[in-house]
Amino acid sequence: MDLLIKNGIVYDPINKINGEKMDIFTSNGKIVSNAKDPKVIDADGKLVLPGGVEGHSHIAGGKVNAGRIMRPEDGRKGIEPKGKLTRACSGYSVPNVYATGYRYARMGYTFVMEAAMPPMAARHTHEELIEIPIVDKGAIPLLDNHWMTMECVKSGDMDKLTAYVAWILKATKGYGIKIVNPGGVEAWAWGKNVSGLHDRVPKFDVSPAEIVKALSIANERLNLPHSIHIHCNNIGHPGNSETTLETYGLLSGVENSDRQVMHATHTQFHSYGGSNWGDFCSKADEVAKYVNAHDNLTIDLGVVMFCDTTTMTGDGPHEFNLYKLTRRKWSNHDVELETGSGVVPFVYGAKIPPHAIMWAVGIELPLLIDDPWKMMITTDHPNGCPFTFYPQIFALLMSKKKREAMISEVHPVVNSNTILPSIDRELGWNDIAIMTRAAPARILGIDKHGKGHLGSGADADISIYDISPEEVDPSRDYAKIEDAFSYTAYTIKSGQIVAKDNEIVAVPSGKTFFVDPEIDKSLMDAMLPDLELKFKEYYSINLANYPVQDAYVPNPYKISTKGA
Amino acid sequence: MSAENRIITDVVCPFCGSLCDDLEVETDGTKIVKVKKACKLGKSKIMGHERIESPLIREDGKLREATYEEAIERASQILSNSKRPLSYGWASTVCEAIEKGVHLLEEIGGVMDSTASVCHGPTVLAVQGVGAPGCTLGEVKNRADLVIFWGSNPVHAHPRHQARYSYNAKGFFSGGKEDRTLMVFDVRKTKTADKADEYVQIEPGSDYKIFSAMRTILSGNEDVVPSEVGGISKEKLIEIVDRMKKAKFGVIFGGLGLTQSRCRYKNLENVISLVDEINEHAKFTLIPMRGHYNIAGFGQVCAWETGYPFAVDFSRGYVWYNPGETTAVDVLNRKECDSFLVVAADPASNFPKGSVEHMKDIPVIQVDPYHNPTTEFADVVIPAAVAGVEAEGTAYRMDGIPLRVRKLVDVKYPSDEEIFDKMLTKVKELKGA
Ligand code: SF4
Numbered sequence: 001m002d003l004l005i006k007n008g009i010v011y012d013p014i015n016k017i018n019g020e021k022m023d024i025f026t027s028n029g030k031i032v033s034n035a036k037d038p039k040v041i042d043a044d045g046k047l048v049l050p051g052g053v054e055g056h057s058h059i060a061g062g063k064v065n066a067g068r069i070m071r072p073e074d075g076r077k078g079i080e081p082k083g084k085l086t087r088a089c090s091g092y093s094v095p096n097v098y099a100t101g102y103r104y105a106r107m108g109y110t111f112v113m114e115a116a117m118p119p120m121a122a123r124h125t126h127e128e129l130i131e132i133p134i135v136d137k138g139a140i141p142l143l144d145n146h147w148m149t150m151e152c153v154k155s156g157d158m159d160k161l162t163a164y165v166a167w168i169l170k171a172t173k174g175y176g177i178k179i180v181n182p183g184g185v186e187a188w189a190w191g192k193n194v195s196g197l198h199d200r201v202p203k204f205d206v207s208p209a210e211i212v213k214a215l216s217i218a219n220e221r222l223n224l225p226h227s228i229h230i231h232c233n234n235i236g237h238p239g240n241s242e243t244t245l246e247t248y249g250l251l252s253g254v255e256n257s258d259r260q261v262m263h264a265t266h267t268q269f270h271s272y273g274g275s276n277w278g279d280f281c282s283k284a285d286e287v288a289k290y291v292n293a294h295d296n297l298t299i300d301l302g303v304v305m306f307c308d309t310t311t312m313t314g315d316g317p318h319e320f321n322l323y324k325l326t327r328r329k330w331s332n333h334d335v336e337l338e339t340g341s342g343v344v345p346f347v348y349g350a351k352i353p354p355h356a357i358m359w360a361v362g363i364e365l366p367l368l369i370d371d372p373w374k375m376m377i378t379t380d381h382p383n384g385c386p387f388t389f390y391p392q393i394f395a396l397l398m399s400k401k402k403r404e405a406m407i408s409e410v411h412p413v414v415n416s417n418t419i420l421p422s423i424d425r426e427l428g429w430n431d432i433a434i435m436t437r438a439a440p441a442r443i444l445g446i447d448k449h450g451k452g453h454l455g456s457g458a459d460a461d462i463s464i465y466d467i468s469p470e471e472v473d474p475s476r477d478y479a480k481i482e483d484a485f486s487y488t489a490y491t492i493k494s495g496q497i498v499a500k501d502n503e504i505v506a507v508p509s510g511k512t513f514f515v516d517p518e519i520d521k522s523l524m525d526a527m528l529p530d531l532e533l534k535f536k537e538y539y540s541i542n543l544a545n546y547p548v549q550d551a552y553v554p555n556p557y558k559i560s561t562k563g564a
Numbered sequence: 565m566s567a568e569n570r571i572i573t574d575v576v577c578p579f580c581g582s583l584c585d586d587l588e589v590e591t592d593g594t595k596i597v598k599v600k601k602a603c604k605l606g607k608s609k610i611m612g613h614e615r616i617e618s619p620l621i622r623e624d625g626k627l628r629e630a631t632y633e634e635a636i637e638r639a640s641q642i643l644s645n646s647k648r649p650l651s652y653g654w655a656s657t658v659c660e661a662i663e664k665g666v667h668l669l670e671e672i673g674g675v676m677d678s679t680a681s682v683c684h685g686p687t688v689l690a691v692q693g694v695g696a697p698g699c700t701l702g703e704v705k706n707r708a709d710l711v712i713f714w715g716s717n718p719v720h721a722h723p724r725h726q727a728r729y730s731y732n733a734k735g736f737f738s739g740g741k742e743d744r745t746l747m748v749f750d751v752r753k754t755k756t757a758d759k760a761d762e763y764v765q766i767e768p769g770s771d772y773k774i775f776s777a778m779r780t781i782l783s784g785n786e787d788v789v790p791s792e793v794g795g796i797s798k799e800k801l802i803e804i805v806d807r808m809k810k811a812k813f814g815v816i817f818g819g820l821g822l823t824q825s826r827c828r829y830k831n832l833e834n835v836i837s838l839v840d841e842i843n844e845h846a847k848f849t850l851i852p853m854r855g856h857y858n859i860a861g862f863g864q865v866c867a868w869e870t871g872y873p874f875a876v877d878f879s880r881g882y883v884w885y886n887p888g889e890t891t892a893v894d895v896l897n898r899k900e901c902d903s904f905l906v907v908a909a910d911p912a913s914n915f916p917k918g919s920v921e922h923m924k925d926i927p928v929i930q931v932d933p934y935h936n937p938t939t940e941f942a943d944v945v946i947p948a949a950v951a952g953v954e955a956e957g958t959a960y961r962m963d964g965i966p967l968r969v970r971k972l973v974d975v976k977y978p979s980d981e982e983i984f985d986k987m988l989t990k991v992k993e994l995k996g997a
């Protein structure tokens with residue numbers, strides 16, 4: 001059915017529409033300039049945005065499911081009975097597949113990127129992605145701690161590395177290159193870690209810095225829509241901002257005219273000063289200064305909010321450290337020749353000094369970085385908190401009063417060890433639209449594939465919120481911001497109304513986005529003998545059983561690229 | 565090999581949790597004539613044996629032949645007319661069928677449980693208490709210098725496990741068994757124990773005590789450990805803990821000897837905690853020796869679909885999980901369910917007497933390629949294709965690695981996935997009417 005969304009206040013930053021009252025038409029799942037006999041949605045006095053784009057979240061695969069299996073107590077916190085159309089839901093920080101799809105859709109999100117797919121278990125990630133209803137999605141395979149990668153780095157063979165990356169993307173139906181604690185995860189297979197960019201990885205004799213630079217070269221040679229996506233070394237450590245800034249600097253001078261060349265994820269967890277938990281403090285200002293001065297880098301936030309959540313990363317040694325702090329449950333899963341992962345339940349407490357500082361850092365960063373196009377708002381779901389905290393986070397960014405109210409409730413250390421209380425900046429509607437729609441789509445490279453905007457030909461993914469930017473002053477009425485962003489009046493996915501007033505009204509299946517890089521056959525042929533040897537000697541499965549079959553992407557959206 | 569015969573390589577074995585994926589199967593176009601590289605267990609599973617030829621419906625006490633349509637209709641009626649339907653089994657079929665099964669049970673507000681509840685269920689409960697420090701089997705193959713089988717006997721139950729993944733396997737950092745120490749802890753000297761560098765005999769039911777003693781020693785409090793625990797001397801225990809602390813990469817493969825003996829899930833909590841604590845000294849992991857080839861897959865599917873890995877009750881509309889209450893054995897034993905759907909399992913042989921009793925009093929639906937003692941209780945029998953031989957789909961190895969099992973030959977039987985898809989449609993129809 002064609003739609004006319006009438007008289008809404010539209011923010012569509014990619015098309016430079018900044019709060020204009022206008023009509024939007026959809027037909028056959030796309031935005032069009034006019035439609036015949038459309039169904040009319042009266043959006044008078046409502047906020048109209050492109051569908052939300054979640055650029056970094058953990059929603060599917062082995063570690064998410066390890067979280068569910070390990071935490072029945074979390075499951076109980078989110079129970080919703082089955083409905084006429086909807087399946088039974090469970091979970092708070094580790095929702096089941098249905099809750100994941102419905103909650104994103106009800107909040108107005110229509111695209112979600114799973115940010116860490118272990119290649120050998122990619123089939124699992126895809127099995128869950130298939131089952132997540134409504135939203136479009138993709139998954140980024142981990143590539144940095146692979147033996148193949150490190151051997152290519154060691155020998156300096158960029159042709160081979162490029163071919164290998166292409167092979168993994170094809171075999172896993174993956175979206176890009178994820179880097180997680182480069183070198184540290186291989187070291188963790190021996191119970192060790194790396195402590196900085198220039199440590200040598202045991203047995204492979206390469207450094208994290210070398211791995212990052214090499215994968216960036218492969219990424220650019222393959223012309224991937226997204227840049228390398230990096231979780232830096234030393235996550236969570238006091239004083240880690242030095243490693244973070246040094247990592248950013250690794251690609252200093254490298255440019256791509258279309259997009260960033262490095263996306264640094266959950267930057268909140270990487271922007272700390274101090275040398276121990278006693279003098280732990282924020283270095284958001286220094287990180288922001290770097291980001292402000294460079295145009296080849298983007299970040300996402302990884303905001304912490306106070307709650308009982310589940311941490312999960314490919315960073316095995318980090319999760320073990322969290323286990324030692326909490327002494328609660330610890331799940332670990334090292335994946336042969338490739339990667340690792342860990343899962344630890346974690347409570348962020350407002351009165352616990354380091355946690356209060358972490359919270360402040362997540363809010364400082366977007367207020368200190370001038371250009372909203374350089375960021376996506378994320379909570380690194382569920383690491384900082386579940387994605388359902390977004391409305392509160394938007395309110396914190398849009399209202400100094402809201403921040404003051406919250407600061408008065410958290411540990412006073414935020415007054416001395418962060419500069420959050422002194423920041424006056426309040427973000428506007430357009431900033432939020434950029435950081436949750438336009439920028440994530442650009443950063444991921446899906447803006448060219450109809451996402452993150454409302455221009456003619458774009459996918460008809462639209463969220464309509466029951467709040468009028470003309471009447472509400474976010475600075476003062478921050479409670480209204482929180483309420484309004486909690487659920488949409490309408491979420492439209494591919495031209496179909498899927499959610500209305502917090503209720504799911506249709507449950508289509510979303511598409512899976514993946515990249516199919518074409519490279520010179522001779523490069524691939526030259527790489528394969530090495531890979532075959534790895535399977536023959538070291539993997540515990542056969543090469544023929546590794547690639548993810550087409551059956552695991554029933555609604556494919558393939559982005560073909562041509563490598564140089 | 566005749567001209568028409570076809571050799572299929574890289575076949576995944578659908579029998580045990582080792583999920584070996586290097587088999588070669590020869591078919592003559594209609595049936596399988598040879599299986600290479602599999603162990604006896606795998607070979608006999610793939611070669612197959614006498615089948616249930618046709619769907620059956622019980623009438624006047626006797627099973628008579630029926631069409632698939634009739635049998636599925638009958639099963640759907642039973643399920644949609646029951647107040648408290650129960651389903652059990654699901655470990656020897658593929659994830660795609662399990663997904664349909666979960667949906668079916670949600671639709672009819674029933675209880676869904678797997679064979680885990682009578683084998684590694686206690687392991688799952690322990691994971692919920694303390695977590696799961698694991699890794700893939702290839703990590704063991706490439707790195708392990710200390711391999712411990714505790715209450716598990718792979719020679720008997722997972723015959724190719726040691727050659728492919730653990731003790732005998734050659735890997736990147738390990739030349740094979742010369743570079744590894746194999747220790748076996750068991751109440752009796754098993755075939756696996758015969759090959760061990762060190763066999764440690766333990767007294768039945770004393771695993772919990774032994775782990776506690778080891779943790780006490782590890783934490784530096786050996787002075788409070790008595791001179792002998794569970795049949796092991798204190799000196800020996802100290803030596804073992806020391807050996808574990810010195811491992812470059814250690815692994816414990818825990819078996820039913822832990823889950824089915826005294827203390828059950830507490831044994832697992834204790835050994836997992838031991839492994840956690842050793843990690844402050846040495847890399848150590850634990851992998852449960854899952855039996856049926858896709859029992860791990862059931863846990864995965866059930867968790868992503870419902871939030872919980874087994875024993876889920878949909879009667880409230882939302883999912884209620886409470887093992888001990890919502891486990892199949894208990895629901896039957898309380899004589900609570902008024903119909904019972906059994907999929908690729910044999911509760912009549914494996915459940916306690918009290919639970920089996922109730923199977924006589926309620927309609928039982930069996931979906932299985934083969935007859936087994938449960939067939940004697942069944943009112944509707946629906947023969948299915950053998951997943952992994954006659955139907956394709958996903959299965960999860962004991963270490964969580966998902967593989968796609970193949971369809972090797974064409975048969976007249978529908979797959980589990982097709983059967984439950986039809987049943988789901990039918991049930992929705994009946995409920996809507
Ligand atoms: S060890 Fe298990 S999976 Fe491997 S061939 Fe034997 S039965 Fe099959």
Ligand SMILES: [Zn+2]
Pocket residue numbers: 056057058115116265266313380383
């Ligand atoms: Zn993340």
